[in-house]
Amino acid sequence: MYNIYSWFSTSFTVPSNWTGSNVLLNFGAIDYEATVFVNGHNATFHRGGYFAFTVDVTSYLNNGANELLVFVHDPTDEDPYIIPVGKQTLHPSHIFYTPCSGIWQSVWIESAPSNYITELYISAGMNGTVNATVSTSSSNGSTVSISIMDRNSKNTIATHSGISGSSFAFTVSSPKLWSPSSPNLYDMVVTVDRDTVYRYTGFRTISRGVVNGIERPLLNGKFLFQFGTLDQGFWPDGIYVPPNKEAMVYDLQTLKNLGFNMLRKHIKVETALYYQACDEIGLMVVQDMPSLRPLQTKTLSNCTVETILPNDAQQAEFQRQLELLVTQQKPFPSIVTWVIYNEGWGQRLDYFPEFALTDLVRRLDPTRLIDSTTGWYDHGAGDFSDNHHYANPQCGSPFYSIPSSPYDPSRIGIQGEFGGIGNNVTIDHLWNVQEAIATINQTYELDTTLDAWNYRSHRLLGEILDQVKMYACSGGIWTQTTDVEGEVNGLLTYDRRVLRPNVSQWRSDIQALYNAGAARTNMSTPVLSSF
Template identity: 55%
Template sequence: MRLSLGIVTGFLGLKSFAASENTVKPRQINGTDYKVGFTPLKTNWTDTVGTSPWPEYPRPRMQRPKWKNLNGVWRYRNTTDSSLESPPFGQALEKPVLVPFCLESALSGVTGKNRIWSWYQTSFDVPSSWKASGNSVLLNFGAVDYEATIFVNGHKAGFHRGGYFEFSVDVTSYLKANGANELLVYTFDPTDMDKVQIPIGKQSLWRSDMIWYTPCSGIWQTVWLESTPTEHIAKIDLVADMHGQVNVTVHSNSNSNIAYEITVHELNSDDAKKIANGITGTPFIFTVDSPQLWTPDTPTLYNISIRYGSDIVQSYTGFRTVSRGVIGNVQRPLLNGEFVFPFGTLDQGYWPDGIYTAPSVEAMSYDLKVLKNVGYNMVRKHVKVEPALYYRACDEMGILVIQDMPSLRPQVDGVGQLDPAAQPEFNRQLALLVEQLKSYPSIFAWTIYNEEWGQATSPPWPEFGLSDMVRSLDPTRLINAVSGWWDHGAADFMDNHHYTTPQCGTPLWYNYDPADTSGHNAGYDPSRIGLQGEFGGIGTKVDFNHSWYKTLDGQSAYKLADDILHWNYLAGNLLTQLREQVEEFACSGGVWTQTTDVEGEVNGMMTYDRSIIRMNTTMFKDEIQALYAAAAKRANKTETE
């Protein structure tokens, strides 16, 4: 069935430079030989992407007016490890590639396999007004998987490791006084070859069962230039709570301690609601009187301006407080001091045409609108990090996010074996994840480990120290140390994975024993919040017009229904069971698997191409509201008992 969505049609009035008259956005068209590559399955957006993809300003929490989008057709060469010693300066690389789509995707035009070492090439001009100002020019990358070495006009300008994280390179000193500048990017992405253990989520070069997917290599998020003063804002950490208290740290590129001015604007206005002054590099706290609070039902956001010398950036925030507390002897997650029942889907974020990258912001937002339309108030972003515009969409729509850390490869030579060298890098990148995303109001909780993937299976258990690290970086959110099993009692959640029968907040199936390391610790620990971290997993075989694999044997799920009618029947039964566990036990949240089909895994709310919505939307709306009502009734009942 198709769904007509009469809800959020765009971003809700936050300031954006995407259409500003000051925006400079010519595209890079390096040759005319680009075309979409082969894909077994298209979406409704595949053929609308063109050669100017993702034109929106890509960093909504720190926007500047002078910027230039470098997405478009670049040149590409598949290469070898040794080629980094002799970069192809001044050469025309052989193949076209559409940035920002990873090399394995149809939309990249490459659609390659085993793209371990790669060269990208493009050229760019710097607007004359930027040169005249004497400002710096920053080259920004949303994400490159896995390592990126940057060359500008024959000079090595920067290096970055970590396939999910944004980074910037100051290229001012490498620019030509006049004319085009050559940009080369060398990427290395081993994924899971040869026992390598790096954060990869569900990417795999060699696994073929249903829960491992096509890898994503190279540039897969927007690349852009921006003009900044020599002394400028490098990062903003900002959180605002239910009492109107704003805690902000403005970091400068020089780590100096200089005054700045911050303005919180009235809703839908340029008028100032509050003006305050702080010092860069130092946490600064001030209070805004009587703010409207951010909740999933009322996702109110406030525009913010920060002036640091001649650098002016636009940002935003929502006022809300995430915590946990005991209500009627049950540990509950709290939003603004009240028990909220977070209920959403396992959100993989894969696309048949773009793999890791949606064809457009419109396509990316469509998934969230479908979920919001039936009443889901949360997504668990599963072992992947999305572009910043995804989190802005969640902020604006009122969708809570449980954000997973991308997992290490689960096995090396045996179940649960961990390469000792992998742990320090995992720890470093976990810190990058928190630092990059901790200012988005929609982020509700962090997940460190999914099941046993890359988790050490002998003491000392790493999740205790990592929970402490995450808490030190972000004390404003909850932490799910281990989603699924091999749980030893760390952090805020007791998280169970059980597909065919939910087991949320109840001791009926298993008793929790933190000393037991021999199997799944899937019981209930009353000292923490009971969460059904994954359940459902029901699927149906899909017509080949809407399936990644063109054989029925290639389609699988944890449980297959005969058709969509029976799929909804089984789904209704599972939702009823979860509601009963809310009513009778200590269930405080749930995650349905999953938003969409992914490749051979056919258990989504929608097919992989987003063309068929399996949900009986009336039934799902009723059942989800019944869950919320049961949680509210249980909270009120236990408070008065």
């Protein structure tokens, strides 16, 4: 359901055994601006449709029932707003979709002691080094205790103490590493005073290096060809919201069963359960920042047409929310790359903001790679030379098509998007909205039978295979996981009832990509590149 303005109302009671504790009210995400009232008191304001926030409501509570009101403003791409919206628009058409608004992730209360953990970041590398930062609600300087347990045996394999508010590190001996083929995870217990938080982590290192003369992405020190889908996360019955966890995991498991080892979460941020599933299944995640208003123009008084781009204040807000994205999502080991801009959407060209934003993301999270501009406009920032081209790939190759740029051998060559071939289906599997149905013919290519669709897929996968063997292709992203509204180019239909791929063919074609990538490496130690 979409509304520019909306109110949400409910009541809640606090368990009697929470007496003396702080009561925290948590929101997974509200799109877009939320003002929260508890028993008539203005408890907090939050801006940003993809990010979690927490407010201590202890001082606003009554004995017995408590009233919770949330006022939401969600302008999406209404003038004059230029905000992170991803693929949402008030005017859906083909690759831009029905918007959602309001509370679209979980809401819950919890009890906490007077000094509780407010921020917890732990990263674990392939050499066993654990880096931790723990912040608390009171003045920092409290003792932090961390225990790490083997998830299978439940045995404690390491303990360490540090001080809240300061980064500290320790080493775990010979951990089992996380990778798509062995997604090993370790459980953690973190304690500060009377507060205890349960988390998990995976030991892995993301880096880049020169392997046989080519810049490559490295997982645990080795080049692994990354192949995934453009994963948009839209649903016919909930738009941004899947019907349940099982449906969400079904999409991910379908990708894993076909042989993909990665996905690109396309200009949307999912629930924590989504990333936990990727951690557990073993799917690397390339995480996009939700884009500002894409591909929209305005006509000036002199009748010239101008692309709608952010002003200085809107650019600053985009940067603030990019910081929220990295800070919120960086605990998940499956995330291997951050994407800042997609195809120039909201990217100012009067200067090159991606350079400063890349530096910012690098400071916030030096443990991952950065794809500063996937597709275009590429001025040389970040770790990737990223080409978009439909339907055929142009990956790390000596040929390209504008507006993508020629392959830059000083960075990693990847195919950020390709494929996108479609196959129309009967009305019972379509988004039954006439405006969407009318745009189906805008699909990059339409194949009239599934046999033809699989044949064309095989040929396109064969092309990128050649580019892995002959050139400098290090990864590819196929468009896309599922159909969305007027797009019929998914591996699955929008209702998830038709799986288009010939499974054995696709598994074989994808495995050939991994084999070709492995054949381009050797067992010598890669020459590591500086970021």
